[in-house]
């Protein structure tokens with residue numbers, strides 16, 4: 109599933125320097141080798157971020173309401189841009205395997221961010237911070253900071269509904285197209301699309317009286333996303349669960365939005381959609397998701413065989429080929 113670091117460094121050596129965050133660096137053996145060189149910034153413990161203290165490669169962008177959003181870009185800035193929006197509980201780290209893949213880095217410019225309430229970003233817990241426009245403004249801040257022009261947007265799982273927020277406040281041509289990866293298109297359909305194994309975990313994930321119950325439910329959730337994750341990555345997934353206050357989890361799941369403009373863009377043919385499913389997904393139900401996308405004019409559906417909810421971890425090569433081919437056709 110994961111390639112070795114040795115393979116990664118020899119693959120990076122083949123990359124031209126047009127790829128952002130790649131540089132020729134002196135090694136301690138006095139040779140020059142090509143490496144990922146993301147500038148690292150400090151994440152200081154504040155009430156707004158629930159006290160987390162760490163360093164990570166990326167930047168903070170400030171959303172219209174002052175919320176600090178942690179974002180990161182990698183890849184080839186001369187190629188089409190894709191903004192990746194992660195799903196429940198996790199942060200942008202969910203996409204590590206894609207952002208470390210030299211073939212992705214060469215062919216697209218990839219941007220990801222921890223959505224508000226997640227990972228390294230601020231985690232406001234007042235209802236006003238969770239109205240639809242705030243989430244659209246977070247995306248805007250990322251787009252402006254990286255000078256993106258009509259990016260494609262990939263929403264994974266509950267990351268899908270963010271695109272409905274974005275289109276409530278922008279015309280369809282603000283973006284080039286939508287990729288729903290094992291995703292729900294909006295908050296209303298989310299609870300029809302969630303599987304009978306996943307939905308019953310929600311009460312355990314938002315209650316605040318029983319720690320054991322929370323731990324067990326969150327571990328169950330990650331296991332349902334993929335039953336055999338590499339250990340360090342698994343710990344990262346569990347860690348993103350721990351850095352989210354439970355009242356924020358509740359706001360993430362109960363917020364509302366107006367998806368009129370999304371479905372208008374869908375049925376008018378204004379935006380192409382690539383809908384990817386994992387045939388073995390245990391978190392969402394494909395047919396229910398397709399029902400929510402009924403009437404979409406420019407729809408491509410691809411089901412990856414033997415793929416779990418973490419579609420790209422299950423089928424990295426097939427997933428990459430599916431997305432990049434579709435991007436090429438629609439760029």
Ligand SMILES: *[C@@H]1O[C@H](CO)[C@@H](O)[C@H](O)[C@H]1NC(C)=O
Nearest residue numbers: 312317318319320321322324
């Ligand atoms: C806490 O949750 C665990 C696991 O669901 C359960 O076994 C236990 O009885 C609960 N404890 C209390 C005090 O409710």
Ligand SMILES: *[C@@H]1O[C@H](CO)[C@@H](O)[C@H](O)[C@H]1NC(C)=O
Nearest residue numbers: 276365366367368369370372
């Ligand atoms: C939803 O958005 C549409 C299109 O902008 C608008 O006509 C409609 O009134 C909105 N609905 C609500 C409940 O705000």
